[in-house]
Amino acid sequence: MNSAEYLKNILEAKTGLKISIELTDNRKQILKITPDKPDRKIIEINRILVDAPDEVIEAVTDFVSGRNRKSSRTRIIRYVRKTLSEKTQDRKINLHTSGNVYNLNDIFEKLNKKYFNGSLTCRITFGRNYCNPRKRSIVFGSFNPQKNIIRINRALDSVMVPEFFVEYIVFHEMLHARLYFSGISAVSMKHSKNFRAKEKNYPFLETAKKWKKENLKFFIRTAK
Numbered sequence: 013m014n015s016a017e018y019l020k021n022i023l024e025a026k027t028g029l030k031i032s033i034e035l036t037d038n039r040k041q042i043l044k045i046t047p048d049k050p051d052r053k054i055i056e057i058n059r060i061l062v063d064a065p066d067e068v069i070e071a072v073t074d075f076v077s078g079r080n081r082k083s084s085r086t087r088i089i090r091y092v093r094k095t096l097s098e099k100t101q102d103r104k105i106n107l108h109t110s111g112n113v114y115n116l117n118d119i120f121e122k123l124n125k126k127y128f129n130g131s132l133t134c135r136i137t138f139g140r141n142y143c144n145p146r147k148r149s150i151v152f153g154s155f156n157p158q159k160n161i162i163r164i165n166r167a168l169d170s171v172m173v174p175e176f177f178v179e180y181i182v183f184h185e186m187l188h189a190r191l192y193f194s195g196i197s198a199v200s201m202k203h204s205k206n207f208r209a210k211e212k213n214y215p216f217l218e219t220a221k222k223w224k225k226e227n228l229k230f231f232i233r234t235a236k
């Protein structure tokens with residue numbers, strides 16, 4: 013991740029000016045240049061631009077130094093629009109991590125550290141109670157790779173459900189996330205041999221499967 017200091021250093025090197033940077037959240041004026049002294053400029057810049065990829069940083073330095081003003085301006089605006097709209101889409105997913113009984117963030121962090129070297133970046137939330145009484149099936153968890161999000165059926169947030177079972181469902185979905193992003197996506201969404209082998213890393217796997225078999229009927233009966 014870049015910092016304002018990093019950007020300041022690049023700008024000073026490219027323009028030969030003294031630069032002072034102020035980060036803003038201003039969406040209307042994403043970049044404002046105010047001459048201070050003859051060899052000094054104050055740059056007010058939306059913080060989104062500080063973390064931008066190199067090509068956008070290059071456009072910023074071009075713009076500040078007055079080179080290719082038109083094309084660099086276009087590149088900056090295109091990037092900011094895209095990033096702001098992605099952030100807005102992100103916000104539309106409301107995460108419900110803290111239930112009445114279980115906190116999904118705590119479970120996720122614990123399992124991520126213990127079994128995935130802290131490498132997983134997905135988000136997690138309680139979601140709808142997906143259940144089909146006619147098919148006598150219920151979806152306890154799912155992983156959406158496009159949104160990089162794990163959804164856990166809200167029915168599991170109950171004192172009747174043991175912690176090892178909630179953990180098992182979360183672990184199972186985390187494994188889908190892990191395998192999906194490991195470059196073998198063609199088989200990763202299914203329960204491949206590799207998946208089943210890795211699933212055995214969870215020490216309460218058999219206990220959890222047994223519990224599921226004995227208790228599935230309660231979930232299907234109570235689901236609305």
Ligand SMILES: [Zn+2]
Nearest residue numbers: 184188202203
């Ligand atoms: Zn699965």
